[in-house]
Amino acid sequence: MSEPSTPFRAPVGTHDVLAPQSARWERLVAIFADYAHRYGFSLVLTPMFEDVGVFNRGIGEHSEVASKEMYVFEDRGGRTLALRPEGTASVVRAFVQHQPPTPWKAWYITPAFRYERPQAGRYRQHHQVGVEALGTDDPAIDIEVIALAARFYEALGLTRVRLMVNSMGHDVCRGAYVQRLREHLGAHADELCEEHATVWSANPLRVLDCKRSSCIEVTGAGPMLPEHLCEDCRAHFAHVVDGLASIGIPSTLNPRLVRGFDYYTRTTFEFVADALDAAQNAIGGGGRYDKLAEELGGKPTSGIGFGSGIERLLLALDAEGSSDASETRPIDAFVVDTTGTDAATVVVDELRRAGLSSARAYDARSMKAQMKVADRSGARLALIIGQRELSAGEVTIRDLRGQDHEQAQQSVARGDVVATVSNLVMKK
Ligand code: HAM
Numbered sequence: 001m002s003e004p005s006t007p008f009r010a011p012v013g014t015h016d017v018l019a020p021q022s023a024r025w026e027r028l029v030a031i032f033a034d035y036a037h038r039y040g041f042s043l044v045l046t047p048m049f050e051d052v053g054v055f056n057r058g059i060g061e062h063s064e065v066a067s068k069e070m071y072v073f074e075d076r077g078g079r080t081l082a083l084r085p086e087g088t089a090s091v092v093r094a095f096v097q098h099q100p101p102t103p104w105k106a107w108y109i110t111p112a113f114r115y116e117r118p119q120a121g122r123y124r125q126h127h128q129v130g131v132e133a134l135g136t137d138d139p140a141i142d143i144e145v146i147a148l149a150a151r152f153y154e155a156l157g158l159t160r161v162r163l164m165v166n167s168m169g170h171d172v173c174r175g176a177y178v179q180r181l182r183e184h185l186g187a188h189a190d191e192l193c194e195e196h197a198t199v200w201s202a203n204p205l206r207v208l209d210c211k212r213s214s215c216i217e218v219t220g221a222g223p224m225l226p227e228h229l230c231e232d233c234r235a236h237f238a239h240v241v242d243g244l245a246s247i248g249i250p251s252t253l254n255p256r257l258v259r260g261f262d263y264y265t266r267t268t269f270e271f272v273a274d275a276l277d278a279a280q281n282a283i284g285g286g287g288r289y290d291k292l293a294e295e296l297g298g299k300p301t302s303g304i305g306f307g308s309g310i311e312r313l314l315l316a317l318d319a320e321g322s323s324d325a326s327e328t329r330p331i332d333a334f335v336v337d338t339t340g341t342d343a344a345t346v347v348v349d350e351l352r353r354a355g356l357s358s359a360r361a362y363d364a365r366s367m368k369a370q371m372k373v374a375d376r377s378g379a380r381l382a383l384i385i386g387q388r389e390l391s392a393g394e395v396t397i398r399d400l401r402g403q404d405h406e407q408a409q410q411s412v413a414r415g416d417v418v419a420t421v422s423n424l425v426m427k428k
Contacts (some may be wrong), residue, residue, distance in 0.1 A: 013116070013124030024314055024324055028156060029109055032129040035152045036107035039144060041131050044106035046090040052082040057295050058089030060262025062203060069114040083113040087307050088263070088289065089296070091132045096298030102135020112307075121280030121312055130286070132305035137290060139239035142267045142304055143247070146240075149271060149284050149306050150249050156313060157322040160274040161283065163249065166225065166257035167237040168264045170290065173230040177223065178204055184222035191218050205258045224255040233266055240267050263289040267304065275319035276312070283316050284308030332425045334379035334400075335360040336370040343385045347395070347417060354418045356425065375400060381424060383417065397421070 010016050017025060033043070052072050059066050071083040084090050087110050095104060109129045116122050131148060133141050146163070153161050168174055185192065185200045185207060192200055193212040200207050208219050229237065244251050251269070259268050268287035276283075286306025293301035317324050333351055335358060337344035344360045351358040359377050361370040367386065374382045384396040395417050399408030412420045 011124070013118035015123065023329065025310065027324060028310060028313060029129065031155050032109070032152055035148055035155060036131060039148045041105040041107040044091055044094065044108055046094045048111065049081045049083050050090055050093060052080045054089050054093045054296065055082050055085060058092065058263060058292060059086065063261055065114060065260060069116055071113045071115060084110065085114050086112050086261070087128055087130050088132060088305055092134070092292050092303060093296050095134050095301070096293055096296050102301065103141065104134045105131065107131045121276065121315055123311060127310040128307040129310060130305060130307035132303060134293065134301050134303040137302035139236050139243060142240045142288065143243035145286065145304050145306060146244060146269055147247060147249060149308065153271065153283070156317065157324055158273065158316055158320060160320060162272050162274060163251045163269060164254040164257050164272065165241060165251045165267065165269045166254055167229055167233055167266050168258065168268055168287070169225060169229045169233045170265050173228060173233055177225055177228040180223045180228065181205070185218065188218045208256045208258050219256070226253065226255050236266055259285060259287060263292040263295070265290045269306070273316035273319070276316050280312065283312045329357070331359050331377055331379040332356045333358045333381045333383050333421050334374035334377050335383045335385070336367065336374055337385045338367050338370065339385055339387060339390045340364065341390065343390065347383060347385070350418050351421060354422065356418070356421055381421060383421070397424070
C-alpha cells in the first residue's frame with residue numbers, strides 16, 4: 001500500500017471560514033449592505049485581478065504595498081497582472097472605463113491580497129467591505145462616507161472605536177510641505193531609525209508614519225501638514241470636522257495620519273478599535289483621492305471612500321466581548337424517512353418552496369441513526385415518515401427543542417404538514 005499523502009492546508013496567511021464562524025460573516029455583510037443601501041450606494045463587482053499598471057499607477061509603484069507586497073504574475077498570454085491588494089484602484093478603473101453618471105456611489109465586498117508577514121489581524125488574503133463615491137468634492141460627501149463607517153460600526157455592536165482625521169492637502173500645498181519636511185529630515189537624517197535613515201528623501205511622508213521613537217522625535221520637532229494647508233484645503237477640512245461634530249461623530253486630528261497609498265489628497269481618516277493591540281487596531285480607513293481617476297486615464301473626477309477589514313472587525317467584536325450572533329441559524333425541520341420511497345424528497349421540497357429551511361438524512365439509514373442526525377442538526381422539529389405514517393397518509397411531527405418529547409409529538413395529515421410546521425416555527 002502506498003503511504004497516504006500529507007493533506008493540503010490553506011496557504012500561509014490565509015484561512016478557511018466554516019460554520020458557525022461564517023454566520024458572523026453573513027451577519028456583518030448583511031448589515032453593511034443594509035447601511036450602504038441606506039446611504040445610497042449600489043453594489044459594484046470588479047475582477048479580482050487587473051493589469052498591474054492599475055495598482056502601480058493607482059496606489060503608487062513605490063508604495064510599500066505595490067513594491068513589496070503585491071502578488072504579480074504573468075498569465076498564459078504574457079500579460080502582467082496583479083491580484084488586487086485593495087479595492088479602490090479597481091473601482092476607479094471601472095468608473096473610468098464605464099463613465100456612469102455622477103455622483104457615482106458604489107459599495108463592495110472583496111478579498112484583498114498582500115504578501116505581508118502573517119500575524120493576528122494581518123493576513124495575506126484579508127477581506128474588506130468598502131465604498132467609493134466619485135464625482136463631487138463637496139465636504140458633505142466626506143461627512144456621509146465617514147458617517148456610514150461610524151454608523152456601521154455602531155450597528156455591529158462595537159463601542160470602543162475612535163476616529164482619527166487629517167488632511168493631506170492637494171498637490172500644490174502638499175508639495176510645498178513635503179519640501180519643508182524633506183529639508184527638516186535632511187538636517188536630522190542621522191537621528192532617524194535604520195529603515196528611514198536611507199530612504200527618507202524618496203518619500204518623506206512615510207517617516208511621519210514610522211512608529212519608532214527616533215523617527216517620532218525627529219518628525220515631532222518638524223513641520224506638520226495641517227499647519228501648511230492652503231486656504232481651500234483648510235476650509236474643506238474644517239467643514240468636514242464640523243459636519244461630523246454636528247451629527248455627533250467626534251474626531252481627533254492626527255497630523256501623522258498619512259496612510260499608505262499615494263492616491264490620497266485632502267481628507268484622510270482611520271477608525272481604530274481600542275480593544276485591539278495597537279499594531280493591528282485599524283478596523284477601517286480611507287480618504288479622498290481627487291487625482292486618481294486622471295491617473296488611471298479618465299477625466300478629472302474627485303472621489304472619496306473607505307475600506308474596512310472584516311477579520312479585524314470580528315476580532316474587535318471578540319476583544320470587546322460583544323455577543324454578535326456566532327451561531328448558525330437553526331434549521332426549521334429535519335425529515336426522517338424510513339419508507340424507502342421519495343417521501344422525504346417531496347416533503348423537503350414543499351417546505352423549502354414555502355420558505356422553511358429543512359434537512360434530511362441520506363443513505364437509507366435506520367430510524368435510530370436518522371433521529372441521531374436530526375438531533376445533532378439543531379433542527380427545531382423532526383418530521384417522521386415510517387411505514388405506519390405512509391399507510392395512514394400522515395407525518396409525525398416531534399418537537400426536538402421541547403422539554404418533553406412525548407408530549408410534544410403530534411400526527412398530522414400529509415396535506416397539512418407545511419401549514420403545521422409554519423405555525424409551530426412561528427410560535428417559537
Ligand atoms: P487600507 O487601510 O490599506 O485601505 O485597508 C483598509 C482596512 O483593511 C484596514 O483598516 C484593515 O482593517 C484592513 N486590512 C488591511 N490590510 C490587512 C491585512 N493584511 N490583514 C487584515 N486586514 C487588513 C485600503 O485598502 C483603501 N482601499 C481604503 C480606501 C477606500 N481608501 C479610499 N477608499
